[in-house]
Amino acid sequence: MKSRLYKVSIFFITTTLICGCQILQTQKKDKDSDSGLERDPRVQRALPSDPDNLKLTILHTNDHHGRFWKNSEGEYGMAARKTLVDAIKAEVAKKNGCVLLLSGGDINTGVPESDIQDAVPDFKGMNLLGYDAMAVGNHEFDNKLETFFMQEDIADFPFLSANVYSPKTRECIANNNCNDEPKRIVKPYLISEKCAGLKIGLLGLTTNETRSTYQEFDKLDFRNPIDEAKKILPTLKQNTDLIIALTHMGHYSLPEEKDKMGDIRLANETTGIDVIVGGHSQEPLFKPDVQNGTLILQAYEWGKWLGRLDLNYNIRTKTLTMDRYALLPVNLKAVDPATGESSFALQEIPEDQDMLALLKPYQDRGQDELLVTIGSIDQSLDGSRAVVRNQPAPIAELINSAILKKTSADIAIFNGGGIRDSLPAGTLSYRSTLMIHPFGNTLTTVELTESELKAFMQNVVAMVEPNSGSYPHLKGITVKLNEQGLIEEMKIAGVISQSNKKYKVSMSSYMAGETYGTLIPNKHPSYYDTGYTMALSLRDYIEANTPLKAATFETVRSFIVE
Structure with missing residues (x-):
């Protein structure tokens, strides 16, 4: 699915419900037809x-x-x-x-x-x-x-x-x-x-x-x-x-x-x-x-x-x-x-x-399995395309907080296209997390040297474009860019990156299968799939930190141009 915002005002609909018809009921198609004209x-x-x-x-x-x-x-x-x-x-x-x-x-x-x-x-x-x-x-x-x-x-x-x-x-x-x-x-x-x-x-x-x-x-x-x-x-x-x-x-x-x-x-x-x-x-x-x-x-x-x-x-x-x-x-x-x-x-x-x-x-069967209460939040967090595919968003801050908690990583990154719904105010259920994360993606980690991380982040910077499902949301890292869009400085947890350190980066299994320059995270020797789904990590975080306050997840800019 492609990202784009469409504002549709139904007040201006003048269409009447024009009708039409068909005579035959649908029958099962032959799935063993030959290779000729079907x-x-x-x-x-x-x-x-x-x-x-x-x-x-x-x-x-x-x-x-x-x-x-x-x-x-x-x-x-x-x-x-x-x-x-x-x-x-x-x-x-x-x-x-x-x-x-x-x-x-x-x-x-x-x-x-x-x-x-x-x-x-x-x-x-x-x-x-x-x-x-x-x-x-x-x-x-x-x-x-x-x-x-x-x-x-x-x-x-x-x-x-x-x-x-x-x-x-x-x-x-x-x-x-x-x-x-x-x-x-x-x-x-x-x-x-x-x-x-x-x-x-x-x-x-x-x-x-x-x-x-x-x-x-x-x-x-x-x-x-x-x-x-x-x-x-x-x-x-x-x-x-x-x-x-x-x-x-x-x-x-x-x-x-x-x-x-x-x-x-x-x-x-x-x-x-x-x-x-x-x-x-x-x-x-x-x-x-x-x-x-x-x-x-x-x-x-x-x-x-x-x-x-x-x-x-x-x-x-x-x-x-x-x-x-x-x-x-x-x-x-x-x-x-x-x-x-x-x-x-x-x-x-x-x-x-x-x-x-x-x-x-x-x-009924689905509701019985999904409506168990896991916590609450005082205000809703907007997960609409117009927000998460264009700018830093509190709901992405919540998701990345859950990622870091589950993986103990230094850096969390998540793409806006993976956020499929908002988090409503009030009582939350497991269904609430599955609406946000419906794909079954799992949490993965990879350990990168400073040079690998810089090259990786340079490609992430290129993903920052309006109305894009690849729009990256980051936590744990701040990147300073020059006017040409090249990385001049990286800070991890507020500390300038060091050449003698390795940094654990966590992302979804979907993102880990993508190519970032010369790096494909799930092909890296340090790659690890935790087996935890994104929805489960969010559920566990909500349960451990309820009641949530929306103000906790106010966002800061991860990319600074100077």
Whole structure:
């Protein structure tokens, strides 16, 4: 997921809940199709009233991140989403149209109730919603491959990615005959014949910046998604009427982001893609970004919005036109600035009872395990992207305090992108720490000489850029920089660094796998993985120091330019 702040004022939403429809229920896809053209066996039963003009409605979400249940304010959740999706399907059915429901990926990681159950409730909820396909997101690899394949087995829709390779595929694991030859771990594409008279190519692509912490990650090969797309697009263009790229690559529209491997580059460096249904940057695109004739869509995050694109395809002229596009809010609330009270921005969407019946046992089970009290804090600590990816933050000071306490290190460093939620004021539970640290990363240490530390910190300095998930938060060290950004002096615990000393640096296992110049911490001879997760270290610190006072974690600048 990419860092960026999007201020969305729901008071200005004028969208009505336009609806649409689909006729067939989702059926289990054949996972053993041959290596030829992969076709969806489902065919729409109803024929369009105008034989030359086919109506297609694309519904889409992305970056779900475990939000199968509504939040404490009653916002979003799969039960309300199903009511909205079913209404759209019914309305489109009356016009003999066809609906595709698609996901831009990242179903995993974000809410403890989902995380501790391996996102099983989320995939079962997607089945009941009737998803047709999903792109594989980077957070689908926060678990072992066996968990990934288990989730694929649960899903009644295909996982798609053309650029993720591994010598460990589901087939070789099942047959116990894996070798060193990498193969795609899921289908790269699907040709859907769900809508009568229209063949739709669905191409899946995953960001090649994917990182993971589990021990088999080095066996995965995330290849250049644009290169892989170019290999497949000629086949899709010859055999389809419409091509949709389901991507988890990000939408990067700022000038300084022009070289990033995202949806805009994909659209401009390929030909033949009609629509990109994206994810990863968690951006609400309230109108399609048109690049090189391709419509780029994205629906923010967590199921807060349901994207709807209405298209007309003329069979005779083979032309595609857009009727309308909207992001539909799923029970989002807005705060009245005059009264401070929150209310639904639009009419509240009732929750589907079948979905509630399916998901409530999972929600109850997760809550029972997570709601044990561990302490309290007098004021909240802000963990929003706008704060932790741009500036020193009290919540990062708390996290680094917990790291130093657990590891007895001299220096703690943590990246802002690893902070996934705020710490609320009042009573705290284990769930509170898991919301901040959902990834299962462990605490690691490495002992560095002064020269190694200086070289390491020089690379850390380069990570200080606005809106970056790599933004570093430090404790135990202060670095003085000259006007050129080079390190002139380092102080550890207030004392100038010494050439004859070694310094223990602690960081997450995620950060330890990154490259800092010539140093890769987890390849260093002194590297040690404590086995303690970030969430557990924070839980233990809160329990040992409760009640916490927010003022304790007021931050100081770690980088001083003179």
